[in-house]
Structures are given as structure tokens and as C-alpha cells.
Amino acid sequence: MGRIIGGIGSSHAPSIGTARDKGLQDDPLWAPLFDGYKPARAWLDQVRPDLFLIVYNDHMNRFFFDAYPTFALGVGDVHAQADEGWGKRALPDLPGHPDFAWHLARSLVEDEFDPTICQDMAVDHGVLSFLPLLTDTHWPVPVVPLAVNVIQHPLPTARRLFKLGAALRHAVETYPGDLRVVVMGTGGLSHQLHGGNFGRVNPEWDNRFMDLLETNPAELAALPHRDWMERGGTEGIEMILWLAMRGALAPEVRRLHRNYCAPLLTGYGLLALADQQVA
Amino acid sequence: MNEMVSGAIVFNGERSRQGYRLNRMAMSLTSAENRTRFQTDEVAYMRDAGLHAGEQELVRRRDWKGMLEHGASIYLVIKIAGAVGHSLQQVGAHTAGMTLDEFHARKGH
Numbered sequence: 001m002g003r004i005i006g007g008i009g010s011s012h013a014p015s016i017g018t019a020r021d022k023g024l025q026d027d028p029l030w031a032p033l034f035d036g037y038k039p040a041r042a043w044l045d046q047v048r049p050d051l052f053l054i055v056y057n058d059h060m061n062r063f064f065f066d067a068y069p070t071f072a073l074g075v076g077d078v079h080a081q082a083d084e085g086w087g088k089r090a091l092p093d094l095p096g097h098p099d100f101a102w103h104l105a106r107s108l109v110e111d112e113f114d115p116t117i118c119q120d121m122a123v124d125h126g127v128l129s130f131l132p133l134l135t136d137t138h139w140p141v142p143v144v145p146l147a148v149n150v151i152q153h154p155l156p157t158a159r160r161l162f163k164l165g166a167a168l169r170h171a172v173e174t175y176p177g178d179l180r181v182v183v184m185g186t187g188g189l190s191h192q193l194h195g196g197n198f199g200r201v202n203p204e205w206d207n208r209f210m211d212l213l214e215t216n217p218a219e220l221a222a223l224p225h226r227d228w229m230e231r232g233g234t235e236g237i238e239m240i241l242w243l244a245m246r247g248a249l250a251p252e253v254r255r256l257h258r259n260y261c262a263p264l265l266t267g268y269g270l271l272a273l274a275d276q277q278v279a
Numbered sequence: 280m281n282e283m284v285s286g287a288i289v290f291n292g293e294r295s296r297q298g299y300r301l302n303r304m305a306m307s308l309t310s311a312e313n314r315t316r317f318q319t320d321e322v323a324y325m326r327d328a329g330l331h332a333g334e335q336e337l338v339r340r341r342d343w344k345g346m347l348e349h350g351a352s353i354y355l356v357i358k359i360a361g362a363v364g365h366s367l368q369q370v371g372a373h374t375a376g377m378t379l380d381e382f383h384a385r386k387g388h
Contacts, residue, residue, distance in 0.1 A: 014367075060354040064306045065295050083309050085358035151354065153282075153291040194353045196286035198371035199386055226284060234287040235353065265371070 002100075002175035004168075005047055006256070007183045007249045008040060009213065009242040009271040010130045012056065013191075014084070015264060017129040021089055029263045036259025037133035040272040043256050044134055044141075049182040051097055052135075052143045053104075053168060055161075055244040056126035056186045057150045059084070068152055071113060071164075074121035074145040075101035082122035091128060097142040100175060104144065107171035113164055121145060126186060150187065150238050155225060158240040162221040165247020172248075185245030187238025189260075189267035190231065197233070199265050205231040206267040207260060209239060213271065214255055217246045232267075242271075252276040290352055298350020301337070304328040305355035308362050317362055341365065343373045 016033065019025075025034040061082035063069060079094040105117050123145050135141055146168075149155055156164075165183070172181050189206040192198055209232075212220050221243055228237050246253075256272040282289040295302070304325060307313045317324040325335045337345045338359060346356050353370075360370045372382035 060302075060306060060352060060358070061309060065299065065302060065352075083311065085309050085314070085361045087311065151290060151352065152295050153289055192285075192287060193367070193371055194287060194347055194374040196375050198375040198377075199368075199382065229284040229287070229289070234284055234289060265368075 002172040002177065002179035002181055004172050004181050004183055004248055004275050005049060006043075006272065006274045007185070007245040007253075008134070008273075009210070009245055009269065010134075010184065010186045011189055011266060011268040011270070012126050012129045012186045013266050013268070014125045014129060015266070016133070016268070017089060017125055020132055032259075032261040033263070033268050034133065036261065036268075036270050037130075039257040040270060041134050043272060044182065047180070049141060050179045051100060051181045052131075052141050052184055053146070053172070053181055053248075054127055054143055054184045054186065055146045055148060055164070055168075055241050056123070056184075057238055057241060058082075058126060058147045059124055060151070061124040062122045063147070065152060068149060069116035069147070070149045070156055071115035072118050072121065072147040073101060073105055073108070073115040074118050074123070074147075075105060076119045076121060079127075079143065079145060080122040081128060082124040084124055089128070091132070091137055092139065094123065094127070094139055095142045097144050099177070100179060101144045103175050104168070104171045107174060108167055111167040111170060113167050115146065121147070130186060146244075148241055148244070150241065153225075155237065155240075157225070158223055158228070158243050159221040161240050161243040162217060162247040165244040165249070168244065168248040183245050183248040185242035187241040188232060188236050189239055189269045190233055190236040191266040192233030193235045193265070195234075200233065201262045201265070201267045202231055202233075203260070203262050203267060206262070206269055210258060210260070210269055210271050213242055213246050214253060214273065217243060246273075249273055249275050250277045288347055294350040295352075296350070298352065300328070300330050301334050301346060301349060301351045302355045304330055305351065305358045308358045314362050343370045344376070347374055
């Protein structure tokens with residue numbers, strides 16, 4: 001049977017990919033971000049998971065408002081890189097895991113989550129900005145991406161995403177093969193991309209969020225969207241995606257690593273948690 | 280339509296409905312071939328994309344704030360901006376009613 005061995009929450013942003021591609025890992029502005037990923041990567045290199053299950057959001061690159069899915073699951077053999085409007089980065093396509101992904105589709109629908117099932121799901125910076133900081137870019141670990149609408153309201157609630165996490169765990173634990181899975185939730189943290197508060201980040205809220213995610217996620221799950229947007233920005237609502245990662249873990253977790261910095265327009269957070277039910 | 284949080288737009292169904300043509304045109308710019316066509320002749324490209332005169336005028340003026348108010352998604356506005364060589368920071372500052380220099384001065388970088 002499959003097992004979830006841990007979870008990682010991470011920000012995503014085009015700027016992370018750009019900084020990496022420009023080789024700014026040691027730049028004083030960017031080093032606090034890149035250095036922050038090293039312990040999480042060391043843990044992944046040590047535990048060598050068989051699969052990354054990544055709950056993220058697309059940013060009008062794969063999906064458009066002609067038919068906008070609330071949940072969309074990538075079941076293909078590979079996941080291409082989406083062109084976000086300024087050309088593609090020099091990264092190979094991501095390997096998928098169709099066998100697990102179709103199992104996940106069946107299990108989610110049985111558990112009353114009904115994703116749009118995508119055999120052709122190009123992924124954008126929601127996956128590809130931070131992932132090269134956690135693994136080699138020849139992609140030794142297959143990825144199953146699950147996209148969530150956090151752009152066109154009405155959005156799923158924070159509580160819904162927390163429950164989605166439990167459904168992900170159920171799916172992993174009923175998979176017949178031996179599969180060690182790390183679940184990732186990615187988005188945020190606080191950022192406001194338009195309006196009078198353009199560029200505002202809220203480090204106090206971002207850190208409180210990571211505290212609560214670890215120790216009291218039920219409190220976060222109860223927060224209405226308006227509270228998230230007032231604290232973290234209308235685009236910062238992406239933070240609710242971390243609840244799917246947390247919901248997939250046991251109630252008691254062990255923190256492996258945490259990092260935070262906010263050099264520019266976005267609060268960059270990283271939180272790696274080990275599942276306490278894993279020896 | 281006017282759902283707002285702390286001076287920021289909540290992108291809801293009413294906005295998505297009103298901004299649909301503009302958003303669809305912006306989405307088409309995720310293709311390199313379309314970007315080239317747009318950059319070669321913006322007016323023809325926008326006309327072919329079915330944009331109304333007022334929508335074409337918003338793009339011609341690089342009125343990022345106006346586009347958002349018309350129902351464009353920020354994630355799609357920045358694709359139009361990218362195609363005409365404007366940065367996310369330029370767009371954001373404009374939507375805040377500031378120049379880029381004023382924004383940098385406020386942020387301290």
C-alpha cells in the first residue's frame with residue numbers, strides 16, 4: 001500500500017524561476033530564499049520518495065474561463081511546461097504517474113471530490129518555479145499535479161481544501177502498489193498584485209499562518225475567504241492550498257524545516273513536515 | 280461587480296463575464312506565434328479577436344488599471360503587458376495610481 005511520508009508547503013512565483021535561471025542563488029537579495037530550500041532538499045534526497053503529489057494553481061496558462069475547473073487532475077504520462085506569455089524556460093517535461101493518478105481519480109470521486117481529469121495538463125510556475133529548488137531538473141521523481149481554482153470566485157473554501165487533503169491520504173493509503181508519497185501544497189504567501197496596496201506583504205500573518213498550519217490547521221480551515229484576502233491580499237488567497245497538504249498528514253506532525261523571507265512583492269514561505277505515523 | 284477587499288478587486292463571475300473578450304485575447308498571447316502577430320499589428324489582432332472599440336482603446340493606452348476595472352484578470356493583464364514590454368511592477372504601480380519610481384520609493388528598493 002502507499003504511504004504519505006511527509007508534506008511540503010512552498011510559495012511559488014515567476015520570480016523564483018527567473019532568479020534561479022539567472023543564477024542568483026548567492027545574490028544577497030535571493031540567498032535567504034535559495035538557502036532556505038537546502039535542508040528540505042537534503043531531507044528529500046535522504047528519504048527518496050516515489051512520487052510528488054502537488055496541489056497548486058494554474059495562472060491562466062493551461063486553463064481559461066471558457067471552461068474553468070474547480071479541481072483538475074493531471075493523469076498523463078508527462079506534463080509539459082506551459083508558455084506563460086514570455087516563452088518557456090529550459091526545463092524538460094515533468095514525468096507523470098498515470099497508474100496512481102487514475103487510482104487517485106477513482107478514489108477522489110468515491111470520496112465526493114470530482115476533479116476534471118486531464119490527460120494533457122501543461123503546468124506553469126505554480127509547479128515549476130519552486131520544484132527545481134527541491135530536486136534535480138532531470139526530474140527523478142514523478143509528479144501528479146492537482147490544480148485548484150483560486151482565481152475566479154466562487155473558490156473552494158479553506159475547509160474544503162483541508163478535507164481534500166484527507167481524501168488524498170485515503171487515496172494514497174488504498175493504492176495497491178508500494179508508493180512513498182510526499183504531498184506538496186503551494187501558493188502565496190501574502191502578496192497583492194494590484195490596487196492601492198500593490199506590493200504589500202504581511203510577514204506577521206505569513207508566520208502566524210505557518211505556525212497554525214503546523215499546530216492548529218482547523219483554525220485556518222474555519223477562516224472565510226475575506227479574512228484570507230484582508231490579511232494576505234486578493235492574490236494571496238492561494239495560501240489556502242497549503243491546507244490540502246496539511247490535511248493529507250496525520251494530526252501530529254514533526255517539523256523538519258521552516259523558512260521565510262520577503263525580499264520583493266511576495267512573502268516566500270517554506271515548511272517541511274514529516275508524518276508522525278511514519279517510522 | 281464591485282466586490283472589493285482593501286482596495287483590491289475580487290475577481291468574480293460578473294467581472295469574468297464583462298471582461299471575457301479582453302481576457303480571451305490576452306490568453307491567446309500564451310502562444311509565441313500569436314504574440315508576434317499582436318506585436319506586428321495590435322489593432323488588426325484585437326479586431327480579429329472581437330474586442331470592442333473601448334476595449335481596444337484600453338490596450339492602446341496601456342491602461343492597466345482600466346483593464347482591471349473592465350473585468351480583466353490581473354493574470355491576463357500581465358500577458359498583454361509582457362507582449363508590449365511592460366513589467367509586472369509597472370502594471371501594479373499603475374493600478375495603484377503611482378509611477379514606477381513612486382512605487383520603488385514607497386517600497387524602499
